[in-house]
Amino acid sequence: MNSASTVKMKNTAKATSVTDKRFKMLDATIKRHQYQQDALIEILHKAQELFGYLENDVLIYIAHNLKLPPSRVYGVATFYHLFSLAPSGVHTCVVCTGTACYVKGAQAILANVEKSAHIHAGETTADGQISLLTARCLGACGIASAVVFDGTVLGNQTAESVLERIKGWLQNGSI
Secondary structure: OOOHHHHHHHHHHHHHHHOOOOHHHHHHHHHHHOOOOOOOHHHHHHHHHHHHOOOOOHHHHHHHHOOOOHHHHHHHHHHHOOOOOOOOEEEEEEEEEEHHHHHHHHHHHHHHHHHOOOOOOOEEOOOOEEEEEEEEOOOHHOOOOEEOOOOOOOOOOOOHHHHHHHHHHHHHOOO
């Protein structure tokens, strides 16, 4: 990102923040943390809660208010898998790819979901219904293969059981 585009994005974020109440709520969070740079992760969490995902304007706005380089804010937002730089789907499916889950069939689960939903890990279906994500480890090794459906961890999953849930989402948007 060059400096001209950064200046343009800062101006856009400032103009947007005047009319968007979400920016006022974000300002309150930043102020509550006393503009401390080490509160970046908490502020990014609040921003994602407010906006649904972290778009460039929001990242620039946060960087400007915390007096941080935009590259640092972007780096933190892309390092942690809980942050999203794109809108997520109505439903989310997170397949654990840790060692225990991998041994118990995580790759087959992932391949079947990708084929059925016509997306790859990290993508959202064209209709915005399903986001497919992976996690290196959910810490649920005792119930491998573990998959998170809309925030609920289910264990002992198979390619077939996960595909059944995904097909239900694709057909009627429900479980």
